[in-house]
Amino acid sequence: MKISWTSFHNVINGAIRGPEQIAYGLNPVTSEKLWPVPIASSKDLDRAVAAAKEAFPAWANTSLEERKDMIMTYEARVRAAQGELMDLLTLEGGKPRSVAAFEVDFVLRWFKYHLTLALDEEKVELQDRTLETRYTPLGVVAAICPWNFPLVLTIGKVLPALLTGCCVIVKPSPFTPYTTLKIVEMALDIFPPGVFQGLNGDDSLGPAMVTHPDIAKISFTGSVPTGMKIMEQSGSTLKRITLELGGNDAAIILPDVDISKVAKQIVSSALLNAGQMCVATKRVYIHTSIYERFVAAAVDAMQEVVAGHPDSREATIGPIQNKPQYDRVIALLEDCKTHGYTLRAGKQIAENLEGGLFVQPTLVDNPPDSSRVVVEEAFGPIFPTLKWTDTEELLARVNATETGLGASVWSCNVESASAIARRLEVGSVWINMIETPIPDAYFSGHKRSGIGGEWGRHGWRAYCNAQVIHTMKSKGSRL
Incomplete structure:
Protein backbone atom coordinates (compact mmCIF):
# COMPACT_ATOMS: atom_id res chain seq x y z
CA MET A 1 0.00 0.00 0.00
CA LYS A 2 1.45 3.36 -1.05
CA ILE A 3 1.13 6.01 1.65
CA SER A 4 1.31 9.77 1.19
CA TRP A 5 2.75 11.57 4.18
CA THR A 6 1.47 15.01 3.17
CA SER A 7 -2.25 14.35 2.67
CA PHE A 8 -4.64 13.34 5.41
CA HIS A 9 -8.11 11.85 5.27
CA ASN A 10 -10.91 10.38 7.28
CA VAL A 11 -11.35 6.64 6.85
CA ILE A 12 -14.95 5.43 6.57
CA ASN A 13 -16.05 1.93 5.63
CA GLY A 14 -12.75 0.89 4.07
CA ALA A 15 -12.20 4.05 2.00
CA ILE A 16 -10.57 7.43 2.45
CA ARG A 17 -12.99 10.32 2.39
CA GLY A 18 -12.34 13.84 1.19
CA PRO A 19 -13.48 16.68 3.39
CA GLU A 20 -16.38 19.05 2.99
CA GLN A 21 -14.72 21.25 5.62
CA ILE A 22 -11.08 21.48 6.63
CA ALA A 23 -8.96 22.63 9.54
CA TYR A 24 -5.23 23.02 10.08
CA GLY A 25 -2.93 21.84 12.81
CA LEU A 26 -0.13 24.11 13.98
CA ASN A 27 3.55 23.39 14.42
CA PRO A 28 4.18 24.38 18.07
CA VAL A 29 7.83 25.14 17.33
CA THR A 30 7.01 27.85 14.78
CA SER A 31 3.23 28.37 15.18
CA GLU A 32 2.96 27.84 11.41
CA LYS A 33 0.09 25.99 9.75
CA LEU A 34 0.61 22.37 8.80
CA TRP A 35 -1.45 20.41 6.24
CA PRO A 36 -5.24 20.62 5.89
CA VAL A 37 -7.21 17.92 7.71
CA PRO A 38 -10.88 17.00 7.28
CA ILE A 39 -13.61 17.91 9.73
CA ALA A 40 -16.12 15.08 9.93
CA SER A 41 -19.79 15.99 9.71
CA SER A 42 -22.63 14.37 11.61
CA LYS A 43 -23.41 12.43 8.42
CA ASP A 44 -19.82 11.15 8.36
CA LEU A 45 -20.22 9.90 11.91
CA ASP A 46 -23.52 8.20 11.10
CA ARG A 47 -21.93 6.51 8.05
CA ALA A 48 -18.97 5.31 10.08
CA VAL A 49 -21.13 3.96 12.90
CA ALA A 50 -23.47 2.23 10.43
CA ALA A 51 -20.48 0.62 8.69
CA ALA A 52 -19.04 -0.53 12.01
CA LYS A 53 -22.39 -1.90 13.14
CA GLU A 54 -22.74 -3.85 9.89
CA ALA A 55 -19.18 -5.19 10.11
CA PHE A 56 -19.41 -6.17 13.77
CA PRO A 57 -21.15 -9.58 13.63
CA ALA A 58 -18.66 -11.06 11.17
CA TRP A 59 -15.68 -9.49 12.93
CA ALA A 60 -16.85 -10.72 16.33
CA ASN A 61 -17.07 -14.25 14.92
CA THR A 62 -13.63 -14.11 13.31
CA SER A 63 -11.25 -16.35 15.22
CA LEU A 64 -8.70 -14.84 17.56
CA GLU A 65 -5.92 -16.34 15.41
CA GLU A 66 -7.24 -14.59 12.30
CA ARG A 67 -7.54 -11.29 14.11
CA LYS A 68 -3.97 -11.64 15.38
CA ASP A 69 -2.73 -12.41 11.86
CA MET A 70 -4.19 -9.11 10.64
CA ILE A 71 -2.74 -7.24 13.61
CA MET A 72 0.68 -8.77 12.82
CA THR A 73 0.41 -7.49 9.25
CA TYR A 74 -0.51 -4.08 10.62
CA GLU A 75 2.47 -4.15 12.99
CA ALA A 76 4.85 -4.87 10.11
CA ARG A 77 3.52 -1.85 8.22
CA VAL A 78 3.91 0.41 11.25
CA ARG A 79 7.41 -0.91 11.88
CA ALA A 80 8.40 -0.15 8.28
CA ALA A 81 7.17 3.44 8.66
CA GLN A 82 8.93 4.34 11.91
CA GLY A 83 10.93 7.18 10.36
CA GLU A 84 7.92 8.83 8.73
CA LEU A 85 5.87 8.54 11.94
CA MET A 86 8.68 10.15 13.93
CA ASP A 87 8.80 13.00 11.41
CA LEU A 88 5.08 13.64 11.90
CA LEU A 89 5.39 13.52 15.69
CA THR A 90 8.14 16.14 15.64
CA LEU A 91 6.11 18.42 13.36
CA GLU A 92 2.73 18.29 15.09
CA GLY A 93 3.96 17.75 18.65
CA GLY A 94 7.26 19.59 18.65
CA LYS A 95 8.97 16.55 20.17
CA PRO A 96 12.72 16.15 19.83
CA ARG A 97 13.52 13.12 17.70
CA SER A 98 14.65 11.17 20.75
CA VAL A 99 11.22 11.61 22.35
CA ALA A 100 9.45 10.80 19.07
CA ALA A 101 11.57 7.64 18.81
CA PHE A 102 10.59 6.77 22.40
CA GLU A 103 6.91 7.01 21.46
CA VAL A 104 7.22 4.93 18.30
CA ASP A 105 9.20 2.28 20.19
CA PHE A 106 6.41 2.10 22.74
CA VAL A 107 3.85 1.66 19.97
CA LEU A 108 5.75 -1.41 18.78
CA ARG A 109 5.91 -2.67 22.36
CA TRP A 110 2.12 -2.39 22.58
CA PHE A 111 1.82 -4.53 19.45
CA LYS A 112 4.21 -7.15 20.78
CA TYR A 113 2.42 -7.48 24.10
CA HIS A 114 -1.13 -7.66 22.78
CA LEU A 115 -0.19 -10.32 20.26
CA THR A 116 0.74 -12.58 23.19
CA LEU A 117 -2.61 -12.27 24.97
CA ALA A 118 -5.00 -15.17 25.27
CA LEU A 119 -8.63 -14.15 25.78
CA ASP A 120 -9.25 -16.80 28.41
CA GLU A 121 -12.60 -18.19 29.41
CA GLU A 122 -13.10 -19.42 32.95
CA LYS A 123 -14.67 -22.68 34.07
CA VAL A 124 -15.67 -23.55 37.63
CA GLU A 125 -17.05 -26.92 38.75
CA LEU A 126 -19.68 -26.76 41.48
CA GLN A 127 -21.55 -29.68 43.00
CA ASP A 128 -24.67 -29.23 40.91
CA ARG A 129 -23.42 -27.30 37.87
CA THR A 130 -20.58 -26.08 35.71
CA LEU A 131 -20.06 -22.34 35.40
CA GLU A 132 -18.44 -21.01 32.25
CA THR A 133 -17.57 -17.33 32.09
CA ARG A 134 -16.90 -16.09 28.58
CA TYR A 135 -16.23 -12.60 27.28
CA THR A 136 -18.06 -11.25 24.25
CA PRO A 137 -17.13 -8.03 22.40
CA LEU A 138 -19.20 -4.96 23.18
CA GLY A 139 -19.73 -3.79 19.60
CA VAL A 140 -18.81 -0.38 18.21
CA VAL A 141 -16.17 1.45 20.25
CA ALA A 142 -15.22 5.12 19.99
CA ALA A 143 -11.60 5.84 20.96
CA ILE A 144 -11.21 9.54 21.81
CA CYS A 145 -7.48 10.19 21.90
CA PRO A 146 -5.25 12.90 23.43
CA TRP A 147 -2.56 15.17 22.00
CA ASN A 148 0.41 14.51 24.29
CA PHE A 149 1.24 10.98 23.06
CA PRO A 150 -1.12 10.60 20.10
CA LEU A 151 0.38 7.44 18.62
CA VAL A 152 0.90 5.23 21.63
CA LEU A 153 -2.34 6.20 23.36
CA THR A 154 -4.31 5.59 20.17
CA ILE A 155 -2.76 2.17 19.62
CA GLY A 156 -3.31 1.39 23.31
CA LYS A 157 -7.06 1.65 22.67
CA VAL A 158 -7.20 0.20 19.16
CA LEU A 159 -5.37 -3.07 19.79
CA PRO A 160 -7.49 -4.45 22.64
CA ALA A 161 -10.64 -3.35 20.82
CA LEU A 162 -9.67 -5.19 17.63
CA LEU A 163 -8.29 -8.17 19.51
CA THR A 164 -11.55 -8.77 21.36
CA GLY A 165 -13.69 -8.46 18.23
CA CYS A 166 -14.95 -4.91 18.59
CA CYS A 167 -15.09 -2.41 15.74
CA VAL A 168 -13.35 0.84 16.56
CA ILE A 169 -13.71 4.45 15.40
CA VAL A 170 -10.79 6.67 16.35
CA LYS A 171 -11.13 10.38 16.97
CA PRO A 172 -7.77 12.20 17.23
CA SER A 173 -7.20 15.36 19.19
CA PRO A 174 -7.71 18.39 16.91
CA PHE A 175 -4.28 19.58 18.12
CA THR A 176 -2.51 16.45 16.80
CA PRO A 177 -4.60 14.91 14.02
CA TYR A 178 -1.82 13.88 11.65
CA THR A 179 -0.16 10.80 13.13
CA THR A 180 -3.49 9.45 14.36
CA LEU A 181 -5.22 9.77 10.98
CA LYS A 182 -2.21 8.25 9.26
CA ILE A 183 -2.02 5.29 11.65
CA VAL A 184 -5.66 4.51 10.77
CA GLU A 185 -5.10 4.94 7.04
CA MET A 186 -2.14 2.54 7.19
CA ALA A 187 -4.56 -0.25 8.16
CA LEU A 188 -6.96 0.50 5.31
CA ASP A 189 -6.47 -2.71 3.30
CA ILE A 190 -5.70 -4.99 6.26
CA PHE A 191 -8.98 -5.16 8.18
CA PRO A 192 -12.47 -5.64 6.73
CA PRO A 193 -14.35 -2.42 5.86
CA GLY A 194 -15.99 -0.86 8.88
CA VAL A 195 -13.79 -2.60 11.45
CA PHE A 196 -11.21 0.18 11.95
CA GLN A 197 -12.11 3.75 11.03
CA GLY A 198 -10.88 7.26 11.80
CA LEU A 199 -12.69 10.60 11.98
CA ASN A 200 -11.13 13.96 12.65
CA GLY A 201 -13.57 16.58 13.82
CA ASP A 202 -14.25 19.81 15.61
CA ASP A 203 -15.62 20.29 19.12
CA SER A 204 -18.98 18.77 18.14
CA LEU A 205 -17.68 15.33 17.14
CA GLY A 206 -16.77 14.02 20.59
CA PRO A 207 -20.15 14.82 22.15
CA ALA A 208 -21.90 13.31 19.11
CA MET A 209 -19.97 10.08 19.64
CA VAL A 210 -20.80 10.03 23.33
CA THR A 211 -24.55 10.35 22.70
CA HIS A 212 -24.74 8.19 19.56
CA PRO A 213 -27.16 5.30 20.28
CA ASP A 214 -25.19 2.73 18.27
CA ILE A 215 -21.81 3.29 19.92
CA ALA A 216 -21.46 0.81 22.77
CA LYS A 217 -18.34 2.13 24.49
CA ILE A 218 -16.25 5.26 24.85
CA SER A 219 -12.56 4.97 25.69
CA PHE A 220 -11.28 8.45 26.51
CA THR A 221 -7.94 9.85 27.63
CA GLY A 222 -7.92 13.51 28.56
CA SER A 223 -8.86 16.08 31.16
CA VAL A 224 -11.00 15.63 34.25
CA PRO A 225 -13.66 18.22 33.21
CA THR A 226 -14.12 16.56 29.80
CA GLY A 227 -14.23 13.13 31.41
CA MET A 228 -16.98 14.28 33.76
CA LYS A 229 -19.01 15.55 30.79
CA ILE A 230 -18.57 12.22 28.99
CA MET A 231 -19.74 10.32 32.05
CA GLU A 232 -22.81 12.52 32.34
CA GLN A 233 -23.73 12.44 28.65
CA SER A 234 -23.12 8.71 28.17
CA GLY A 235 -25.78 7.94 30.75
CA SER A 236 -28.54 8.58 28.22
CA THR A 237 -27.52 5.42 26.33
CA LEU A 238 -25.90 3.52 29.24
CA LYS A 239 -22.61 3.30 27.38
CA ARG A 240 -19.66 1.49 28.82
CA ILE A 241 -16.90 3.99 29.48
CA THR A 242 -13.22 3.92 30.27
CA LEU A 243 -11.84 7.26 31.40
CA GLU A 244 -8.13 7.92 31.95
CA LEU A 245 -8.05 11.45 33.23
CA GLY A 246 -5.65 13.91 34.82
CA GLY A 247 -3.40 13.41 37.80
CA ASN A 248 -1.16 15.33 40.15
CA ASP A 249 1.44 12.66 40.72
CA ASN A 432 12.64 3.35 42.64
CA MET A 433 11.76 3.96 39.00
CA ILE A 434 10.37 6.66 36.76
CA GLU A 435 6.61 6.57 36.25
CA THR A 436 6.08 4.90 32.90
CA PRO A 437 2.96 2.87 32.05
CA ILE A 438 3.66 -0.34 30.16
CA PRO A 439 1.27 -2.60 28.23
CA ASP A 440 1.94 -5.48 30.63
CA ALA A 441 0.37 -3.63 33.58
CA TYR A 442 -3.23 -2.66 34.22
CA PHE A 443 -3.53 1.13 34.20
CA SER A 444 -6.32 2.99 35.99
CA GLY A 445 -6.99 6.02 38.11
CA HIS A 446 -8.49 6.51 41.55
CA LYS A 447 -10.87 9.30 42.51
CA ARG A 448 -11.25 11.84 39.68
CA SER A 449 -8.37 10.36 37.70
CA GLY A 450 -10.66 7.95 35.94
CA ILE A 451 -13.22 5.19 35.69
CA GLY A 452 -12.14 1.66 34.79
CA GLY A 453 -8.81 0.84 33.22
CA GLU A 454 -7.00 -0.82 30.34
CA TRP A 455 -3.94 -2.91 29.44
CA GLY A 456 -2.33 -5.72 31.37
CA ARG A 457 -3.44 -9.34 31.48
CA HIS A 458 -7.09 -8.44 32.02
CA GLY A 459 -7.37 -4.95 30.50
CA TRP A 460 -8.93 -6.29 27.31
CA ARG A 461 -12.03 -7.18 29.32
CA ALA A 462 -12.92 -3.47 29.32
CA TYR A 463 -14.00 -4.09 25.70
CA CYS A 464 -16.21 -7.07 26.54
CA ASN A 465 -19.38 -8.14 28.23
CA ALA A 466 -19.05 -11.06 30.61
CA GLN A 467 -21.49 -13.92 30.00
CA VAL A 468 -21.90 -16.78 32.49
CA ILE A 469 -23.34 -20.09 31.31
CA HIS A 470 -24.77 -22.38 34.01
CA THR A 471 -24.93 -26.05 32.97
CA MET A 472 -26.73 -28.41 35.30
CA LYS A 473 -24.88 -31.63 35.96
CA SER A 474 -26.71 -34.84 35.08
CA LYS A 475 -28.27 -36.70 38.00
CA GLY A 476 -29.36 -39.72 36.02
CA SER A 477 -32.88 -38.52 35.36
CA ARG A 478 -34.58 -36.51 32.67
CA LEU A 479 -36.06 -33.09 33.28
Missing part, protein backbone atom coordinates in the same frame (compact mmCIF):
# COMPACT_ATOMS: atom_id res chain seq x y z
CA ALA A 250 3.71 12.84 43.73
CA ALA A 251 7.27 11.57 44.08
CA ILE A 252 8.23 10.75 47.66
CA ILE A 253 11.94 10.89 48.48
CA LEU A 254 13.10 9.10 51.64
CA PRO A 255 16.29 10.28 53.38
CA ASP A 256 18.43 7.24 52.50
CA VAL A 257 18.54 7.72 48.70
CA ASP A 258 21.55 8.33 46.49
CA ILE A 259 20.81 12.04 46.10
CA SER A 260 22.58 12.74 42.83
CA LYS A 261 21.27 9.63 41.09
CA VAL A 262 17.65 10.00 42.21
CA ALA A 263 17.56 13.76 41.56
CA LYS A 264 18.44 13.12 37.91
CA GLN A 265 15.67 10.56 37.62
CA ILE A 266 13.12 12.85 39.24
CA VAL A 267 14.02 15.67 36.85
CA SER A 268 13.69 13.27 33.93
CA SER A 269 10.29 12.10 35.19
CA ALA A 270 9.06 15.67 35.70
CA LEU A 271 10.29 17.04 32.37
CA LEU A 272 9.93 14.19 29.85
CA ASN A 273 7.95 15.51 26.87
CA ALA A 274 8.13 18.97 28.49
CA GLY A 275 6.07 17.62 31.41
CA GLN A 276 3.15 16.83 29.11
CA MET A 277 2.58 13.33 30.41
CA CYS A 278 -0.32 12.02 32.48
CA VAL A 279 2.03 10.35 34.95
CA ALA A 280 4.80 12.94 34.91
CA THR A 281 6.09 13.75 38.38
CA LYS A 282 4.21 16.90 39.35
CA ARG A 283 4.95 17.22 43.10
CA VAL A 284 8.23 16.18 44.76
CA TYR A 285 8.16 15.54 48.52
CA ILE A 286 11.72 15.43 49.90
CA HIS A 287 12.67 14.54 53.47
CA THR A 288 13.81 17.65 55.35
CA SER A 289 17.18 16.14 56.27
CA ILE A 290 18.26 15.99 52.60
CA TYR A 291 16.06 18.70 51.12
CA GLU A 292 18.64 21.38 50.34
CA ARG A 293 21.16 18.92 48.90
CA PHE A 294 18.47 17.20 46.81
CA VAL A 295 17.16 20.47 45.36
CA ALA A 296 20.70 21.55 44.51
CA ALA A 297 21.27 18.24 42.72
CA ALA A 298 17.97 18.60 40.87
CA VAL A 299 18.88 22.11 39.70
CA ASP A 300 22.20 20.76 38.47
CA ALA A 301 20.39 18.01 36.59
CA MET A 302 18.06 20.58 35.03
CA GLN A 303 21.05 22.20 33.32
CA GLU A 304 21.17 19.12 31.08
CA VAL A 305 17.52 19.63 30.04
CA VAL A 306 17.30 22.03 27.12
CA ALA A 307 14.13 23.16 25.40
CA GLY A 308 14.62 23.69 21.70
CA HIS A 309 13.96 22.76 18.09
CA PRO A 310 13.31 19.03 17.50
CA ASP A 311 16.26 18.84 15.12
CA SER A 312 18.68 20.52 17.50
CA ARG A 313 21.34 18.18 18.88
CA GLU A 314 21.25 20.07 22.16
CA ALA A 315 17.47 20.00 22.69
CA THR A 316 16.05 17.33 25.01
CA ILE A 317 12.50 18.67 25.32
CA GLY A 318 10.26 20.56 22.93
CA PRO A 319 7.60 23.24 23.31
CA ILE A 320 4.18 23.05 24.88
CA GLN A 321 2.07 21.43 22.18
CA ASN A 322 -0.77 23.96 21.95
CA LYS A 323 -1.55 27.55 22.85
CA PRO A 324 -4.31 26.90 25.44
CA GLN A 325 -2.00 24.63 27.42
CA TYR A 326 0.90 27.06 27.02
CA ASP A 327 -1.27 29.82 28.47
CA ARG A 328 -2.17 27.64 31.48
CA VAL A 329 1.49 26.86 32.21
CA ILE A 330 2.48 30.52 31.88
CA ALA A 331 -0.37 31.48 34.22
CA LEU A 332 0.99 29.07 36.85
CA LEU A 333 4.46 30.58 36.53
CA GLU A 334 3.08 34.10 36.82
CA ASP A 335 1.14 33.07 39.92
CA CYS A 336 4.36 31.77 41.47
CA LYS A 337 6.12 35.06 40.70
CA THR A 338 3.20 37.12 42.06
CA HIS A 339 3.39 35.25 45.37
CA GLY A 340 7.16 35.54 45.58
CA TYR A 341 7.96 31.83 45.50
CA THR A 342 11.57 30.88 44.87
CA LEU A 343 12.06 29.71 41.30
CA ARG A 344 15.06 27.63 40.23
CA ALA A 345 15.35 27.66 36.46
CA GLY A 346 16.93 25.16 34.15
CA LYS A 347 19.01 25.97 31.10
CA GLN A 348 17.77 28.59 28.67
CA ILE A 349 16.11 27.68 25.39
CA ALA A 350 18.66 26.38 22.90
CA GLU A 351 17.80 28.75 20.05
CA ASN A 352 15.96 32.00 19.53
CA LEU A 353 12.66 30.56 18.31
CA GLU A 354 10.16 33.37 18.24
CA GLY A 355 6.59 32.18 17.92
CA GLY A 356 7.33 28.83 19.49
CA LEU A 357 5.47 27.71 22.61
CA PHE A 358 8.58 27.15 24.72
CA VAL A 359 8.70 27.29 28.52
CA GLN A 360 11.96 27.25 30.45
CA PRO A 361 12.12 24.24 32.82
CA THR A 362 11.44 25.55 36.33
CA LEU A 363 11.59 24.13 39.86
CA VAL A 364 9.46 25.92 42.47
CA ASP A 365 11.26 25.70 45.82
CA ASN A 366 8.98 24.72 48.74
CA PRO A 367 5.81 26.70 47.99
CA PRO A 368 2.81 26.35 50.35
CA ASP A 369 0.61 23.27 49.99
CA SER A 370 -2.25 25.63 49.12
CA SER A 371 -0.42 27.20 46.15
CA ARG A 372 -1.75 26.68 42.65
CA VAL A 373 1.45 25.02 41.48
CA VAL A 374 0.94 22.31 44.14
CA VAL A 375 -2.83 21.94 43.86
CA GLU A 376 -3.18 22.08 40.07
CA GLU A 377 -1.76 19.74 37.45
CA ALA A 378 0.74 21.83 35.50
CA PHE A 379 1.16 19.55 32.46
CA GLY A 380 4.26 21.50 31.54
CA PRO A 381 7.94 21.79 32.53
CA ILE A 382 7.30 23.28 35.97
CA PHE A 383 7.17 21.37 39.25
CA PRO A 384 7.31 22.13 43.00
CA THR A 385 9.57 20.55 45.60
CA LEU A 386 8.23 20.30 49.15
CA LYS A 387 9.67 19.37 52.55
CA TRP A 388 8.39 16.57 54.79
CA THR A 389 9.41 15.07 58.13
CA ASP A 390 6.62 12.94 59.56
CA THR A 391 5.32 9.99 57.52
CA GLU A 392 1.71 10.28 58.65
CA GLU A 393 1.61 13.98 57.84
CA LEU A 394 3.27 13.26 54.49
CA LEU A 395 0.62 10.70 53.51
CA ALA A 396 -2.17 13.09 54.47
CA ARG A 397 -0.65 15.81 52.29
CA VAL A 398 0.04 13.59 49.32
CA ASN A 399 -3.45 12.05 49.39
CA ALA A 400 -5.22 15.41 49.83
CA THR A 401 -6.09 15.69 46.14
CA GLU A 402 -9.20 15.06 44.07
CA THR A 403 -7.15 12.95 41.66
CA GLY A 404 -5.15 9.76 42.07
CA LEU A 405 -3.43 8.53 38.93
CA GLY A 406 0.15 7.61 39.84
CA ALA A 407 3.03 8.17 42.24
CA SER A 408 6.60 7.08 42.88
CA VAL A 409 8.48 6.27 46.08
CA TRP A 410 12.27 6.31 46.33
CA SER A 411 14.32 4.58 49.03
CA CYS A 412 17.19 2.15 49.49
CA ASN A 413 14.84 0.24 51.80
CA VAL A 414 12.25 -1.36 49.51
CA GLU A 415 10.13 -2.49 52.46
CA SER A 416 9.84 1.09 53.74
CA ALA A 417 8.99 2.33 50.25
CA SER A 418 6.41 -0.42 49.77
CA ALA A 419 4.73 0.39 53.08
CA ILE A 420 4.23 3.97 51.91
CA ALA A 421 3.19 2.91 48.40
CA ARG A 422 0.36 0.76 49.74
CA ARG A 423 -1.18 3.74 51.51
CA LEU A 424 -1.24 6.04 48.50
CA GLU A 425 -4.63 6.69 46.93
CA VAL A 426 -3.54 6.18 43.32
CA GLY A 427 -3.93 3.60 40.59
CA SER A 428 -0.22 2.90 39.99
CA VAL A 429 2.89 3.29 42.15
CA TRP A 430 6.46 2.95 40.91
CA ILE A 431 9.14 2.13 43.50
